Amino acid sequence: MVERSAPVGVMDSGVGGLSVLGEIQRLLPAESLLYVADCGHVPYGEKSADYIRQRCRHIAGFFREQGAKAMVLACNTATVAAVADLRELYPDWPLVGMEPAVKPAAAATRSGVVGVLATTGTLQSAKFAALLDRFASDVQVVTQPCPGLVELIETGDLGSPVLRQLLFGYVQPLLDAGCDTVILGCTHYPFLRPLLAEMVPQHVAIIDTGAAVARQLERLLAARGLLAEGPAREAAFWSSAEPASLQAILPLLFNRPGSVQAFAL
Numbered sequence: 001m002v003e004r005s006a007p008v009g010v011m012d013s014g015v016g017g018l019s020v021l022g023e024i025q026r027l028l029p030a031e032s033l034l035y036v037a038d039c040g041h042v043p044y045g046e047k048s049a050d051y052i053r054q055r056c057r058h059i060a061g062f063f064r065e066q067g068a069k070a071m072v073l074a075c076n077t078a079t080v081a082a083v084a085d086l087r088e089l090y091p092d093w094p095l096v097g098m099e100p101a102v103k104p105a106a107a108a109t110r111s112g113v114v115g116v117l118a119t120t121g122t123l124q125s126a127k128f129a130a131l132l133d134r135f136a137s138d139v140q141v142v143t144q145p146c147p148g149l150v151e152l153i154e155t156g157d158l159g160s161p162v163l164r165q166l167l168f169g170y171v172q173p174l175l176d177a178g179c180d181t182v183i184l185g186c187t188h189y190p191f192l193r194p195l196l197a198e199m200v201p202q203h204v205a206i207i208d209t210g211a212a213v214a215r216q217l218e219r220l221l222a223a224r225g226l227l228a229e230g231p232a233r234e235a236a237f238w239s240s241a242e243p244a245s246l247q248a249i250l251p252l253l254f255n256r257p258g259s260v261q262a263f264a265l
């Protein structure tokens with residue numbers, strides 16, 4: 001019998017999922033959260049779907065050992081590669097994946113041109129193509145893969161000249177194409193909102209799906225009578241790279257310190 005007080009496991013290739021973890025904690029403060037950053041294998045965006053599936057199986061197995069009542073794939077790239085596989089493996093386990101916010105963007109755009117910043121893996125996937133077919137047939141979608149961005153965000157230095165320059169090179173073509181809505185299709189990118197605000201005109205909306213993922217988790221847990229009543233235990237963190245690196249940047253990306261343990265490769 002699964003307890004309401006059991007934790008929720010949240011994973012990403014690295015620090016990106018912390019943007020989702022923050023939304024979950026805001027919406028569901030009674031939930032105890034486990035976070036695995038697969039920093040020893042980042043970036044997922046340039047790896048094969050098969051490789052990512054193996055990583056996700058490994059991490060899902062770990063969450064199950066920890067007694068997690070649900071899992072959140074706080075990573076668009078991991079979702080396109082692995083969510084179907086995990087659902088098949090664990091059909092009764094609530095699993096939340098995420099996808100770029102194409103539907104809300106298509107509804108919001110007034111220029112009729114929407115931009116998507118995401119990883120190569122996400123943009124090349126059949127799942128993303130299906131998303132466009134389903135929700136974006138009436139708008140023009142300009143996609144922009146962003147190699148190199150995730151690695152720079154992983155350092156925690158969110159204002160470096162090299163990051164600024166790389167981001168500018170990815171954003172400007174979207175603005176030149178007339179986008180008035182830009183989708184952040186990778187969970188690392190919400191950390192770039194302050195920089196993006198300097199680069200895009202005010203009328204351009206920037207959207208991500210972190211809050212929607214938290215709401216979906218709430219729905220799945222509520223439907224099974226598994227919403228925690230609290231009090232929550234402190235969030236627990238693991239990294240498959242040097243734990244000290246994640247520990248050092250947690251206060252910056254998660255607004256509070258936490259202790260990080262080593263996650264076996």
Ligand code: DGL
Pocket residue numbers: 012013014016017042043044045046074075076077078119122150185186187188
């Ligand atoms: N944060 C991930 C995403 O949402 C992937 C980043 C990466 O490892 O390439 O797509």
